[in-house]
Amino acid sequence: MFTLTRRALGASALLATPALAQSGFPARNVTIVVPFAPGGSTDVVSRLMAERMTQTLGRPVQVENRPGANTVIGAEYVARAQPDGYTLLMSSGTTLTINPIIQRNLPYRIEDFSPISLATTYPFAVIARPDGPRSVQELIDRAKARPGTITYGHNGPTTLTNVAMLMVLEKLGLRMQDVTYRGDAAAMNDFVAGNLDLLVVAGSTAVPVQRNGQGRILGWTSARRMPQTPDVPAFAEFAPGLEALSWFGLLAPARTPQNAIDTLHNAAKEALTDARLKERLDAEAQTIIGSTPAEFAQFLSQQQELWRPTLARMEVPLN
Structure with a gap:
């Protein structure tokens, strides 16, 4: 880019x-x-x-x-x-x-x-709750089985955070329900409380969440895997050409x-x-x-x- x-x-x-x-x-x-x-x-x-x-x-x-x-x-x-x-x-x-x-x-x-x-x-990270899907493929399977029922939180409908997630959904052919918050902290509170299935945030929020066991990073909106989480795929591995930074x-x-x-x-x-x-x-x-x-x-x-x-x-x- x-x-x-x-x-x-x-x-x-x-x-x-x-x-x-x-x-x-x-x-x-x-x-x-x-x-x-x-x-x-x-x-x-x-x-x-x-x-x-x-x-x-x-x-x-x-x-x-x-x-x-x-x-x-x-x-x-x-x-x-x-x-x-x-x-x-x-x-x-x-x-x-x-x-x-x-x-x-x-x-x-x-x-x-x-x-x-x-x-x-x-890039942005898509995080699932500890009891949520354990991989991108499992997320895809769940979303296709229940279109529009999986929720994800973000910090505004026209922020780049949400636009990046819309790009992911478009490339993967999925439909989910978005929930808007005024900031990452408010979204995080609802996510930890179990009121959201997914959270879309930057790494400064995502990495500590995974480290603390409050959630699991499923994938990054980058073209390649991030060296900080080598076991976590980029969504481009499932949708070639996808990159949202x-x-x-x-x-x-x-x-x-x-x-x-x-x-x-x-x-x-x-x-x-x-x-x-x-x-x-x-x-x-x-x-x-x-x-x-x-x-x-x-x-x-x-x-x-x-x-x-x-x-x-x-x-x-x-x-």
Whole structure:
């Protein structure tokens, strides 16, 4: 889906501290706005990066959750913020891949943001309860035997989480009942309580669930198996050509001064080379990218080209 790999990080991170002293930025706290509720995968990545960026920038980098309206509330807030580098957005695929395609009256555009760095890409996991199907084939058999009765939870009907699951169902010729939640944490509570058959989430939620025995990862929406769970198949093994990845990326409001963008990019890039952060993200099935602003802008354009025909074919409703 995108040609950037871990090599985008380079052999070593840029040394940001001398540049900070010369630019005079930042002079106060920096806020990363997360357009999801606390506890989800976007929140996890943001807080991990904020902690390391605080050390690099020499000023606190804090995370502020502004969930709602399929990430529109948080994204619009940043798009309208003062373009000075102190208010940032940690976007996911939903915010700048799906919403610009399906929302008629979206109060922001991709052009309202200045890319800083594409942080990570990742597939979604489909998790079953411990008493549920033990394999993808068993899930297929159950779903075909009882069309429309198996339930799965996700964080919004037009989020990339649900779109990825719709792609899985389309490719496998299955029909299930979706249940929408405001965030991963709320969906997880119902799943653990036994009110959902399946849960569709990122690896930051899925891997701990399997490790704790609360559920079983049946498959990933990736083209290949994830090294973190080598025994878990990719759905592409049952539906060739299937791949649905999301991403996390850091952006500022458009017209943010270049010196602030450069400083923030260097800090984000350095954060992504942190050994503890890399270990955590690897464990959660995320691929670290650490792109340049220009590479991130190219990626956003490619995402539009990729998903627009896919969403049209799947008849995802326009909002």
